[in-house]
Amino acid sequence: MSVTTYTVTGMTCGHCVSSVKEEVGEVAGVTGVEVDLETGRVEVSGDAPEDAAVRAAIEEAGYQVASA
Amino acid sequence: MSVTTYTVTGMTCGHCVSSVKEEVGEVAGVTGVEVDLETGRVEVSGDAPEDAAVRAAIEEAGYQVASA
Numbered sequence: 001m002s003v004t005t006y007t008v009t010g011m012t013c014g015h016c017v018s019s020v021k022e023e024v025g026e027v028a029g030v031t032g033v034e035v036d037l038e039t040g041r042v043e044v045s046g047d048a049p050e051d052a053a054v055r056a057a058i059e060e061a062g063y064q065v066a067s068a
Numbered sequence: 069m070s071v072t073t074y075t076v077t078g079m080t081c082g083h084c085v086s087s088v089k090e091e092v093g094e095v096a097g098v099t100g101v102e103v104d105l106e107t108g109r110v111e112v113s114g115d116a117p118e119d120a121a122v123r124a125a126i127e128e129a130g131y132q133v134a135s136a
């Protein structure tokens with residue numbers, strides 16, 4: 001299992017957190033998504049999900065990935 | 069038809085706007101809800117919906133009514 005941490009900007013409330021969790025949770029291989037609203041940390045765990053796919057999902061939800 | 073304006077605090081993004089629109093839209097007599105995220109203005113139009121019910125709906129969505 002792998003855990004990758006992303007820093008996401010633009011999330012302002014619990015609805016934003018839900019959106020990110022939902023989109024990232026649909027990426028193939030992802031088994032868990034933890035989001036800290038205050039820091040923007042998004043921890044993605046799973047069976048080596050594709051980095052590009054996770055980033056695309058975050059952007060699809062409407063947010064920006066600041067760094068990996 | 070009546071139009072009543074409320075000032076709502078705590079909305080931070082488009083998801084918040086949607087939540088308020090959805091909850092207030094379910095109040096008996098409400099026919100339209102316009103929300104301005106930046107100012108927090110919520111304009112409720114309809115067939116004289118009950119003021120207390122509109123305020124309760126806003127609070128149920130998770131936000132505060134600052135003034136009428």
